[in-house]
Amino acid sequence: MTIKDVARRSGYAVGTVSRVLNGHPDVSEEARARILAVVEELGFKPNSNARNLKQREGSGFCIIVKGARNLLFADIVEKMQNHIKDAGRSATVVYVDEDDDEVETALQAYREQKPLGILFLGGNRDNFLRSFGRLTCPCVLVTTRADTLGFANLSSVSTDDVEGAAQAMGLLLDAGHRRVGIIGGDSCKVSPVLNCNTSQLRLIGCQQASIQRGVPFDPEQQSIISRYSMEGGYEAAKILLGRCPDITAILAMSDVMAIGALRAIRDSGLRVPEDISLVGYDGIEQVDYCVPRLSTVRQNVEQLARRGVDILIQQTDGGQTVHEIIPFQLIKGESVRDIRELEDRKRAYG
């Protein structure tokens, strides 16, 4: 079943069939009606290989998702697809492994689909620096800032990670916690070079909040790097509890890791928040189903999705590149305990 069958059956040439299929204007109503009827009758679907191969420019977008199991991204993708559909456009989504190179994948997708534009959900700074220069279509990086990257065709929509982490840390410090264990994502260290990966930014936020309140903070001691998974969070929390028995709270750089930490704390015979307070990051749906409900920094999934799509559309219409910051929301939850009185008492008697 090819376009030829439709042509033969409708009595028109393949070129005319193609024009109808692609909604081109210069086709008589008669031809359009006849051809659409045949398409319907035969259940014809164009072969996208042939279409992509020939087409100089596709009509859809491409969404590249870093991590098929990232629940935050899953939420955002879903909303993006709705928005794209509402805007009368289409999109294909490509999942890339967390450890793979999303920019290489984008380059390949660009060659093969020639999308109008590309949305990246998550991105590794090094990959962008290395290869993004070869990507020439409008792109938007979502959840990660791209302003310091300086590419003329790359916008970004993200949350202020430094401030988000600072507020999460502030929530704990202001509740009287003085020793907070940090579970960070990959490459989460305060390095002397340009700090721009998400985990690094968040760690800086933690540090700022501590400095601002005059609370000592030693990343080397108090923080630990973990894989982005429940299991990773579990293991990390166990190590942290063993290494720093004096911590009264844990801040995980993602909810998924926090959920792992929650279980680790329980398995260590401690309760949340009575013995250990816990804060996550991202605000995925699941935190609201935890017992206790997790305190977290909720990224505005709806806004991230909508603005990501809108900015990409504007950019494809010739608009400027922008770097937008979407407000987050600090969710108090039920997993943080105020221990100020307790600490005061300790100090009085200590």
Added chain:
Amino acid sequence: MTIKDVARRSGYAVGTVSRVLNGHPDVSEEARARILAVVEELGFKPNSNARNLKQREGSGFCIIVKGARNLLFADIVEKMQNHIKDAGRSATVVYVDEDDDEVETALQAYREQKPLGILFLGGNRDNFLRSFGRLTCPCVLVTTRADTLGFANLSSVSTDDVEGAAQAMGLLLDAGHRRVGIIGGDSCKVSPVLNCNTSQLRLIGCQQASIQRGVPFDPEQQSIISRYSMEGGYEAAKILLGRCPDITAILAMSDVMAIGALRAIRDSGLRVPEDISLVGYDGIEQVDYCVPRLSTVRQNVEQLARRGVDILIQQTDGGQTVHEIIPFQLIKGESVRDIRELEDRKRAYG
């Protein structure tokens, strides 16, 4: 950058380059080395549109996943991909919306990629009955039985859903529970016609376990249909608790719904398992991180993935179609309370 560039730079014809790229045997070592060097040097990647368009038969498999957010399937896909790679094959994965037609998607994927075989993760019986006949390549349906479908090119690897649910229900009944609320998936009702969707099979299992133990069971009253999501499970549990205040336990047909129910029970001022016992189904990773750890029927993800792939490979080598049942494991967890004594006492004083 096309195969022509590689041909020009290496001094060979495009046909020879193509043969090297596809590992054909009749190429001199000299040509192979030279061409591979150029491919490396230029970073050439073949355009898969052109390849798919031309190729009579592709070399990879295709995995069709029903529900991008289904955590059980996410686990299985990951393991399948590892197995496929270990077997020296490749696979593309296509996600289809829970409400979309996976068989139509497969037909499209078949036309465009001509895979050696297709793995379905999840499937709707009606869709298979309607359209699977048009799909002629070897296929395996994973997690859902396909023996009663009677297609000559469709194997299946699944868990015994009736028995799994019967044991889950048995766990509750044997702990003394007499009124159990059921949260089922779509189209979960004991209908007079052929019952074959997963939820229906599981409901039958519940019924069997009840009959076997002489416990009255009224699906109309005790069971409720929910979307496959935490939110769905939450709402369903709320309704169930309101409608049947005498239930002492809830059985959810998926862990995701059980996690929602867990929160709903807590929000109703009740505890798990002290006031209400809870059992899920599937055995996704997350149940082990719940507080309390969820009791569930754990499907053997590793086996489902491995056997699915192995059977498909055998089938592509001319092997027969098979319908394999993979053993499940009843996980006791911490969410079921034994209330026999309590009930005995009630009865004595009641």
Added chain:
DNA sequence: CTGAAAGCGCTTACAG
């Protein structure tokens, strides 16, 4: 072992 050529199923100038 290698090259030249046909063709996969479309789209798109180019005529008319």
Added chain:
DNA sequence: CTGAAAGCGCTTACAG
């Protein structure tokens, strides 16, 4: 408004 034809980047008989 429509048709005939070129061509997208590959693969694969077919010769040699």
